[in-house]
Amino acid sequence: MRTVYFDYNATTPLDPQVRAAMLPFLNEVWGNPSSVHHVGRRARAILDDARDRTAKVLGCRPSEVVFTSGGTESANLAILGTARLLKAKGRHIITSQVEHHAVLHCCKYLAKKEGFDLTCLPVDRDGLVAVESLEKAIRPDTILVSVMAANNEIGTIQPVAELGAVCRARGVLFHTDAVQWFGKEPFQDIRQFNADLVSICAHKVYGPKGAGALFMASPLLPDPILFGGGHENERRAGTENLAGIIGFVETLELFVRKPVFARDKLQPLTDRLIHLLNGLDGVYFTGSRKHRLINTVSFLVAGSDSIALLASLDMEGICASSGSACSVGSLEPSHVIRALGTQPDLANSLIRFSLGRDSTLAEVEYVESVLPRVVSRVQRSQ
Ligand SMILES: Cc1ncc(COP(=O)(O)O)c(C=O)c1O
Structure with a gap:
């Protein structure tokens, strides 16, 4: 059949060129980037280089990139981490009714278990969020807005730059889940989203599963959601998945600027x-x-x-x-x-x-x- x-x-599927770039990190380069000896230092140099390469594609600083296990973790870190960081300032969060569960379930969890107030913006028949509805929904205690760049189920592309501009003008942080967007729409620079936080993953763009990143605009430092070692500058504990990170970077370099x-x-x-x-x-x-x-x-x-x-x-x-x-x-x-x-x-x-x-x-x-x-x-x- x-x-x-x-x-x-x-x-x-994994692109052959991306796979080839990953292979050394499943074989000869197996050190832990946190080890102080030369085997570890070699892995550390490659990790640092991968962050520089990622920053170059995204048009941001290397310190603004946190490597994660993919879209779900990036969105969790963005939402849970920022809400907890800013809870003394306000407890109101805004998202849309059509988000992926990686976003929606985080927001609902915060509302149910941690005393946050949640507004889910409606969409029209095409699945679009109206910029005016966001303007109306923002309150003095709003700390975070999360609206996806493109919907996974119906493919609707949101007016993210405009939504982000509204947030910026009102002093509210903006996260966009761009997991479905990268590799499909032309990309110039991470600032084009007008977002403080952007979730990205590799496996929707011919990269490996279990690899992605969260862009966080400096000096924003969301509370960690994984605790342990001081990896990723205290922002994401856990020994780095070097092969996955290399796969992610290759994917970005090959497939994102020109979708x-x-x-x-x-x-x-x-x-x-x-x-x-x-x-x-x-x-x-x-x-x-x-x-x-x-x-x-x-x-x-x-x-x-x-x-x-x-x-x-x-x-x-x-x-x-x-x-x-x-x-x-x-x-x-x-x-x-x-x-x-x-x-x-x-x-x-x-x-x-x-x-x-x-x-x-x-x-x-x-x-x-x-x-x-x-x-x-x-x-x-x-
Ligand atoms: C819009 C969107 N956000 C987040 C995710 C989750 O990404 P990951 O599979 O990398 O955890 C997906 C995957 O289906 C998605 O389509």
Whole structure:
């Protein structure tokens, strides 16, 4: 059976060049960067160099980069760390209803267990946060705003620079979860987000899993969430994953300034998928047609549910997703779909196609030949 992998927002394969760059750090360079002897010092020099390289791509100071285990940890450090640091100043946090759980669950935890007050900004039918709604929501006791750069389920790109500018003008810290954004939209400089904190990870951009970084604008120093040694300048305890860090840096250098998810290649393919959806009865494109990640096409299917659709697509060799990986296997509609105001009878039927750099026209044509049949088969069986 042929495999058509249209789930690159879940993860990407490791690029061979990135893998080759990592290999020495799984073999001969195995020292602990904290050791004082020459084996450790060699690892330390490479770690320092990796931080300099990261800072160069991001356009920031090396001291503003904290290496983490990926997007989840970066977002946790940004939110828990800043909220705890600033709690004497205020206890109000703002986020949006469509954040990834890495952000949303941190904010809800703070509200439930640590006495913070949480506002979740609504979105419109396209999944966009309105800048005015943020302006209205900021209060004198607001200490942190977190809004994602691009949504993993529907691909909607938020007006992050404008949201960040509002926060800056009001003296409120701004975090953006840019995990899905990097490698898909053109990047010049980390300051383009107008954010004090930016979460990034490698595995969505042909890098290794378990590697990422949090940019924190100097002199901001969130409270640590991992305790132990004084690694990462007292900001993230734990012996550094040098191979992962090298993989992350390579990924940034290779795939971010000029996005590896190339618009000129992917736009015709996803446009074609959208055209296909437009022609199917009871199938509705979901998200923003104008502000969308170029690789992502999500849709709802009347009279069916995601689990049955995904299983049927899988039987035809097509790997898709119902949006967020964790909602697979559950019949709960995703919080993102609910936030869009989708009719309840449609809310359980999200399918996301997310294409990658190796996606081809032949794969799209295959989906064109299979999807109508899958949709009507599932609709009939429900
Ligand atoms: C928007 C977003 N934020 C955070 C994460 C979590 O990143 P990681 O898998 O590196 O922990 C993901 C991964 O699906 C994501 O899509």
